[in-house]
Amino acid sequence: MTARTPRKRTNGDRKLVKLHLGCGKRHIPGFLHVDSTRFTHVDFVQDIRSLVNFRDQSASLVYACQVIEYFDREELPNVLREWRRVLCPGGILRLSVPDFAVIMKLYGAGLKLEWFLGTLYGRIPDGGGGYIYHRTTFDEASLRDVLLSAGFLRPEKWNWRDTEHAYVDDFSQAYFPHMEKEKGIQFNLNMQATRP
Numbered sequence: 565m566t567a568r569t570p571r572k573r574t575n576g577d578r579k580l581v582k583l584h585l586g587c588g589k590r591h592i593p594g595f596l597h598v599d600s601t602r603f604t605h606v607d608f609v610q611d612i613r614s615l616v617n618f619r620d621q622s623a624s625l626v627y628a629c630q631v632i633e634y635f636d637r638e639e640l641p642n643v644l645r646e647w648r649r650v651l652c653p654g655g656i657l658r659l660s661v662p663d664f665a666v667i668m669k670l671y672g673a674g675l676k677l678e679w680f681l682g683t684l685y686g687r688i689p690d691g692g693g694g695y696i697y698h699r700t701t702f703d704e705a706s707l708r709d710v711l712l713s714a715g716f717l718r719p720e721k722w723n724w725r726d727t728e729h730a731y732v733d734d735f736s737q738a739y740f741p742h743m744e745k746e747k748g749i750q751f752n753l754n755m756q757a758t759r760p
Contacts, residue, residue, distance in 0.1 A: 580623055581623050583595065584628075585628040586599055590732055591732075592627075615650050628657075629660040634697075636699050644715075655758070657711070657716060660755075664702060665704065686698040704721070720755065722754045736752055
């Protein structure tokens with residue numbers, strides 16, 4: 565499916581922004597970057613569960629790649645509702661997560677478990693000397709249900725090649741074998757949905 569790229573729009577007198585949540589080391593020009601870890605390109609160092617420093621309906625696009633699996637499944641609808649709050653009507657929430665269904669197919673085809681540990685469990689510094697790990701995983705049906713339960717419309721797959729950030733190599737472009745983007749198997753699930 566083709567990703568819908570938000571047009572440059574305004575909300576009254578304010579220009580709408582694009583947010584890159586949980587950006588880590590990845591920088592996308594033209595986006596505001598929000599992460600709990602300080603990198604030179606991060607505009608707001610904070611927990612992305614709450615976006616209190618952003619006004620209602622102030623963003624046209626919220627992008628989070630390999631981020632939501634760090635939240636408890638029970639808290640995720642509330643987090644997504646908070647992200648929905650900052651999106652303008654018709655704005656897009658674009659997500660990328662490890663695709664459990666594809667991972668299981670690859671495992672069933674003979675890949676060793678060790679190959680999937682990073683993808684399934686993740687590991688990022690918590691800022692206090694420890695680490696946080698993935699708390700859940702998704703397939704297409706379960707991610708669609710989460711998006712709908714958080715009040716989004718029209719969950720659909722998106723193709724990284726059709727986005728304004730296609731030149732930024734992140735996990736939305738994860739393939740097996742590594743970097744085999746033409747003939748490999750994509751093992752991240754890319755889905756987006758629209759704010760009513």
